[in-house]
Amino acid sequence: MTTGVTEFTPQLSRNFADTEDSPVRALLDLVSRPGVISFAGGIPDATYFDVDAIRDAYRASLERPDRSLQYSSSEGELELREILAARLTDEGVPTSSDDLLVTTGSQQGLTLMGQVMIDPGDVILVEDPTYLAALQTFGLSGARFVAVECDDEGMLPDHLESAIAEHGPKLVYLIPSYQNPSGRTMTMSRRRAVADVLRATGTMLIEDDPYSSLRYSGEALDPICAFEGMAEQTVLLQTLSKSVAPGIRLGWARVPSAIRDALIVAKQAIDLHSSTVDQYAAAHFLAHPENHRSDEEKLRVYGQRCHALARELPRALPEGSRVTTPLGGMFLWAELPEAYDTDALLPYAMREGVGFVPGSSFHVDTSIRNTMRLSFVTNAEDDIVEGVNRLQRAVAAYEAERNLK
């Protein structure tokens, strides 16, 4: 038997050897500090959780404890998948329960796709900016990202086509509706043109669709996977987080049959299955839309907040800044003049008691430093006004110290 003690020094895997603390995590911490007005996270306003209907749903779930408290299958409870399949079919995407995989939030759909599809060095084509946790998660699988040029209507089909030809990507990742972080929405004609390119080139699409239920103006838009032939080459990710409540932590993926088995094996390895209690509660909630009370009011209030922030924000930002006004979702995006560095601005904002997310984490090229994301859903209009006042003081202090004015 060896005596003496060898000091314990764990050697992490290469992917995690240089773990940096995540920006999203830091943000969620930020949000919770008392007195801070945070535009940082995409945190729904709890006022509009449909609490009574959700309580009913959990009560119903626990009325069948032999099912709801038991192990589930990795693909998810059939009852929930059938309800989701019927909804998707109604919305123009013919879907059977076999096409669906229940996930622990749609974030897990990204992880599963990274594991099942991506080898180190594989290229993923993305919008720029794009969802930072997608970059982070696919990055852990070793993906390389190539940004395809976009205009206000979304990704440019010609650029997409030439990027596919040049890079032979494993897949394309898009958030067509009320994009995070840009707030941009891809028009129907643009969706069709993008679908044509993807179909013609046999390129897989991840269509991330967390926000489509949060529409404040304009027409409802079909997902790209609703276009002819696209369902077979698209993984559509949806979630309860924005439409019902994030704490329930359920999402789902509509997946092509060619990758279904692999995704189920990956799902099983990750967590066996998602909470069965939550799955039966979600099935009951979705099956009883007549009990939902808050949806219309939530959309009205979120829409007002969106306009309030879009109206107030410009006075805080330097001349030459651009601010989006989204048709839905949770986020405004601001582009400041190039001399401004929003990572450097953030500490000034925190000193004034206001939070936002510097845009650098959302860019493939993280050297871009003059953008920022602001969520308008969490705060009431008065707080939005006060938050912008604070941001205005922060920008002024930053400019003074940097001689920017």
Add this chain to the structure above:
Amino acid sequence: MTTGVTEFTPQLSRNFADTEDSPVRALLDLVSRPGVISFAGGIPDATYFDVDAIRDAYRASLERPDRSLQYSSSEGELELREILAARLTDEGVPTSSDDLLVTTGSQQGLTLMGQVMIDPGDVILVEDPTYLAALQTFGLSGARFVAVECDDEGMLPDHLESAIAEHGPKLVYLIPSYQNPSGRTMTMSRRRAVADVLRATGTMLIEDDPYSSLRYSGEALDPICAFEGMAEQTVLLQTLSKSVAPGIRLGWARVPSAIRDALIVAKQAIDLHSSTVDQYAAAHFLAHPENHRSDEEKLRVYGQRCHALARELPRALPEGSRVTTPLGGMFLWAELPEAYDTDALLPYAMREGVGFVPGSSFHVDTSIRNTMRLSFVTNAEDDIVEGVNRLQRAVAAYEAERNLK
């Protein structure tokens, strides 16, 4: 714009290119077929779910919808971690809430450890047989497994020491209490000796502990991480699945501070966080042990079933078979004479309407074919007797067709 359509043929990542359907998943399917008596899965008997206390717990969770329906932190709700930390401290493992990470079942703890610690080719030392989903999950991270010799008291310290010297493993994976699948329990003196080797060599331990609440005889046993200095180099995985209900799908990992941040980043990438509703329900349930009704009865009944299966099983198996009688947990393990192939036996069993798990999936050397795992927790004693009758007929048919008798 390209015309013509390229056929869509997804190219999976190397890890998933040859996805085989998982044995566990096939088993969970098997279990649910009507009329089948299954000894296959480790499926708790729903009769002993503490349904009233669980309902109270969800009611309490949803009384704070602004918390329980909202996003949580990736490490899990502080309130739950504090309760778990106090329990672990009481049980001899001094723990603060910062040492804990809430997971979506303890299966997720295995995934996180695989991602954070394992590079392709890294060695993990295991018991043989060991938990098949651990082999599967670590295998997806590219681990190589080396089986260390065990006797009835657990892993042999001298063999462990020489295996560490020979292979320089990234970590050792053990299930010291009521092991899955062997039913074996590591004695206290063996735990101490193993801890001495691990500490002296600075080797990380994953101590998987799902079953310790299911003890039918003998003394309570300290986990290995309770021995001096071991908490800093052990990841202890525990779960509500066996002690409360698997459908709630919550586990937790007690982790050394050196790898905590990396695990939280990995957890965030996987699913952001586990269900907040479930976390608050779990916190309430664990904080009110006075409401728990079924625990004693469950242990009594499971213990009886364990003895019933151990008593009945030998008549179904060929002469020369060995059957374990565990002190706790969910599983019996049987070793048949070498001429018997339990993978080949399974179809005979299924034809008779009885299920078990062939042992090959639990061995590092999958060419070992003469072992089987049987769970005794799901079925009442009458069904256990009838299940063994069926197995007896299956073995007879198998022997007749193979001229084994």
